[in-house]
Amino acid sequence: MNVTDLQVRDILQRPLFAGARLAAGSRGIGRPVGWVHVIEIVRNAPFVRPHDLILTTGLWLKQPVQDRLDYVRQLIVQEAAGLILELGTSIDEVAVEVLDLAEEHGFPVIVFDRPVRFSDITQDIHGLILGRRRASQDQADRFARRLQQLTLQHSDIAAVLRLLHADTGRQTVFYSLLEPDRHHPPLAAEPGQRELAGLELRELELAGRFGDGRAPLLLPLELGGQLLLRPVLGYGQLLAAVGLVVEDSEEAELRSPYLEAAASAAAALTLRTQFGREHEARRQDRLIPELMEGKARSEEQARSLAGLAAGGAGAALALLLELEADDGEDRGDRLEGAARDLPVLLRTLLRKHGLRGSLHAESASLTRLLLLADGGGFPAAEQRLLGGARRVLEDALRYAGEQLGGMRLRAAGGKARAALLDAPAAFREAGEALEIARRVPELGAAVFYHELGAYQLLQAIPDTQLLGGYVQDHLGPILQLEKEARRQLLETLDMYLKCFGSKHETARRLFIHRQTLYNRMERLTELIGDPFREPHKRIGLEMALMAYKLRSGAGPSAR
Known part of the structure; x- marks a missing residue:
C-alpha cells in the first residue's frame, strides 16, 4: 500500500465521524481512500473508480433484495474504498443481507444514525486528500534536490538507486542498454525477483512499449504488484530505464515524480560517463x-x-x-x-x-x-x-x-x-x-x-566534359526549354521511367491528371522520341537523367 494514501481508518478518526459507527467490514479499514462522492443509483459501476469512498442516503435500499446486493457487489468489484450510509432521510435501518455481504468481503460500511451534511464530509475529506498530495509533492521536490546534490558527488548509478529506495521503501531497478543491470536491494532467487532480473529492456524497446520514448511504462508482475519504469534518454535515444515496484496505479502516480527525478539523474550520470569514455577513447584510438x-x-x-x-x-x-x-x-x-x-x-x-x-x-x-x-x-x-x-x-x-x-x-x-x-x-x-x-x-x-x-x-568518369556531352546528346532538347517547362518534363520523364512506362502509375505518383500526363508525354516524344520504343534508348535516357542529377546537384524537380 502507498505510505501516503489516506485510509478508511484515518477517516474514522476525523471529528465529523465522531457520531458514526463501523457496521461491517472491519477487515477493510486499511483500504486507501482516493476520493469521495455521492452515488444513489443502483447501476453504479460506470461511476466508481478504485479507492472511491461512496456517500449515500440509502435510496437504493428500498429496491428489491437482489438490486440492493448488486449495488454493494459493484462497489466491491470496482475496488471502492467503502460505503458511508446516512439513516433518517431515506431509510431507518440497513438491511442485514447488505451488511453480511460487506462483512464477507471485508468491505467497510460506515453508518451515521442521524442525518448529516454530505457537503461537510466531502469538503473535509477532499481537503485531507489534497493536503496529503501536496505534502507528497513537497517530499518529491526535496528528493529531487538531494538527488541533484548526489550526482555532483557520485558518478555511480547505484547511489541513485540507494537514495530512491531509502525515500520510497520500494525495490528499485536499473535496466541498461549500455551497462550491466543494477538492482537495490540486490535481487534474490525468489520467483518474483527472478522475473525482475530477467526483464529485457531491448525487447521492450523493439516492441514499441515506450511509445515516443518519453512516457513511463507500467508493467504487471506475475506474482502481484506492478513495475513502474521511466526511460533514461540521451541524445534522443533510449539508453536505460529506472524503475520501482509498486502495488497499483495509484501508487505509481504518486511515485512518478520520484522516478522522473531519478531518470534525469541517471541520464546525467550516463552521459557524463560516455563523455569520459569518448575523451579516453579519442586519446587512445589510433x-x-x-x-x-x-x-x-x-x-x-x-x-x-x-x-x-x-x-x-x-x-x-x-x-x-x-x-x-x-x-x-x-x-x-x-x-x-x-x-x-x-x-x-x-x-x-x-x-x-x-x-x-x-x-x-x-x-x-x-x-x-x-x-x-x-x-x-x-x-x-x-x-x-x-x-x-x-x-x-x-x-x-x-x-x-x-x-x-x-x-x-x-x-x-x-x-x-x-x-x-x-x-x-x-x-x-x-x-x-x-x-x-x-x-x-x-x-x-x-x-x-x-x-x-x-x-x-x-561518378568514376574523370572527364566531366564527356559526361556533359552525354547528357546533352540525350536530354539536350529538354534542357533548352524555359525553367518551368524543363522542370516539368524532366520530372515526368524521370517518373515515367521509374514506373516502367505505366502512365496510370506515373500520373498517380506525380499527383497530376491523366490528360496532363498525356500532354507532357506527347511533348517529350516530339523532343526526344518514344523513351520505351528501343531498350538501349531507354537505358541511355535513364543514365543521362542520373548523370544530370549528379552534375547539377539536384533532382529534376528542383531545377
Missing part, C-alpha cells in the same frame, strides 16, 4: 589514422591495433558522417557544438547496439567510423555489420532531425572488407558515395556504395 597513413605494415599489426585476436577472420565496414550547417552568424558555433556531441552519440549507439568500432574526427564536419566484426567468417560478419550500421545511422539521423536545428547529418558507407589493410579503399568508396548523396538528395541521407548501381560508374 587505428584509423594508422591505417589511412599506411603505418600498419601487416594485417596482424592492424588487428593488434584494433584489439582483435591474431589469425581471426571477420569484416570491417567504413562509414563517413558529415555535418552541414545552414548559413548564419552562429554557423561555426553550431557546427563546433554538434561536432563535440557526434562522437559521444556514435560511441553510445555502438554500445547500445552491441557493435565494435573505431572512431576518428577528421574535421569539425567529417567523422570516420570503422565498424569491426570478428569470427564467423566474412559473409556472416558482413551481414552483422551492415545490419548494425543501418540501426546506428537510423538512430543518429533521427537525433539530428529532432535535436540539431539548422544542421544536417549525411552518412555513407563503403563496401565491407575482409582485411583491415583495405580500409583506405573502403573509405574512398564511402567518400564517393558521400559525394553522390550530396548531389542526388533523393537517394536519402544514408547511402552505401554497393547499392548505388550506375552512379558508381558515372
Whole structure:
C-alpha cells in the first residue's frame, strides 16, 4: 500500500465521524481512500473508480433484495474504498443481507444514525486528500534536490538507486542498454525477483512499449504488484530505464515524480560517463589514422591495433558522417557544438547496439567510423555489420532531425572488407558515395556504395566534359526549354521511367491528371522520341537523367 494514501481508518478518526459507527467490514479499514462522492443509483459501476469512498442516503435500499446486493457487489468489484450510509432521510435501518455481504468481503460500511451534511464530509475529506498530495509533492521536490546534490558527488548509478529506495521503501531497478543491470536491494532467487532480473529492456524497446520514448511504462508482475519504469534518454535515444515496484496505479502516480527525478539523474550520470569514455577513447584510438597513413605494415599489426585476436577472420565496414550547417552568424558555433556531441552519440549507439568500432574526427564536419566484426567468417560478419550500421545511422539521423536545428547529418558507407589493410579503399568508396548523396538528395541521407548501381560508374568518369556531352546528346532538347517547362518534363520523364512506362502509375505518383500526363508525354516524344520504343534508348535516357542529377546537384524537380 502507498505510505501516503489516506485510509478508511484515518477517516474514522476525523471529528465529523465522531457520531458514526463501523457496521461491517472491519477487515477493510486499511483500504486507501482516493476520493469521495455521492452515488444513489443502483447501476453504479460506470461511476466508481478504485479507492472511491461512496456517500449515500440509502435510496437504493428500498429496491428489491437482489438490486440492493448488486449495488454493494459493484462497489466491491470496482475496488471502492467503502460505503458511508446516512439513516433518517431515506431509510431507518440497513438491511442485514447488505451488511453480511460487506462483512464477507471485508468491505467497510460506515453508518451515521442521524442525518448529516454530505457537503461537510466531502469538503473535509477532499481537503485531507489534497493536503496529503501536496505534502507528497513537497517530499518529491526535496528528493529531487538531494538527488541533484548526489550526482555532483557520485558518478555511480547505484547511489541513485540507494537514495530512491531509502525515500520510497520500494525495490528499485536499473535496466541498461549500455551497462550491466543494477538492482537495490540486490535481487534474490525468489520467483518474483527472478522475473525482475530477467526483464529485457531491448525487447521492450523493439516492441514499441515506450511509445515516443518519453512516457513511463507500467508493467504487471506475475506474482502481484506492478513495475513502474521511466526511460533514461540521451541524445534522443533510449539508453536505460529506472524503475520501482509498486502495488497499483495509484501508487505509481504518486511515485512518478520520484522516478522522473531519478531518470534525469541517471541520464546525467550516463552521459557524463560516455563523455569520459569518448575523451579516453579519442586519446587512445589510433587505428584509423594508422591505417589511412599506411603505418600498419601487416594485417596482424592492424588487428593488434584494433584489439582483435591474431589469425581471426571477420569484416570491417567504413562509414563517413558529415555535418552541414545552414548559413548564419552562429554557423561555426553550431557546427563546433554538434561536432563535440557526434562522437559521444556514435560511441553510445555502438554500445547500445552491441557493435565494435573505431572512431576518428577528421574535421569539425567529417567523422570516420570503422565498424569491426570478428569470427564467423566474412559473409556472416558482413551481414552483422551492415545490419548494425543501418540501426546506428537510423538512430543518429533521427537525433539530428529532432535535436540539431539548422544542421544536417549525411552518412555513407563503403563496401565491407575482409582485411583491415583495405580500409583506405573502403573509405574512398564511402567518400564517393558521400559525394553522390550530396548531389542526388533523393537517394536519402544514408547511402552505401554497393547499392548505388550506375552512379558508381558515372561518378568514376574523370572527364566531366564527356559526361556533359552525354547528357546533352540525350536530354539536350529538354534542357533548352524555359525553367518551368524543363522542370516539368524532366520530372515526368524521370517518373515515367521509374514506373516502367505505366502512365496510370506515373500520373498517380506525380499527383497530376491523366490528360496532363498525356500532354507532357506527347511533348517529350516530339523532343526526344518514344523513351520505351528501343531498350538501349531507354537505358541511355535513364543514365543521362542520373548523370544530370549528379552534375547539377539536384533532382529534376528542383531545377
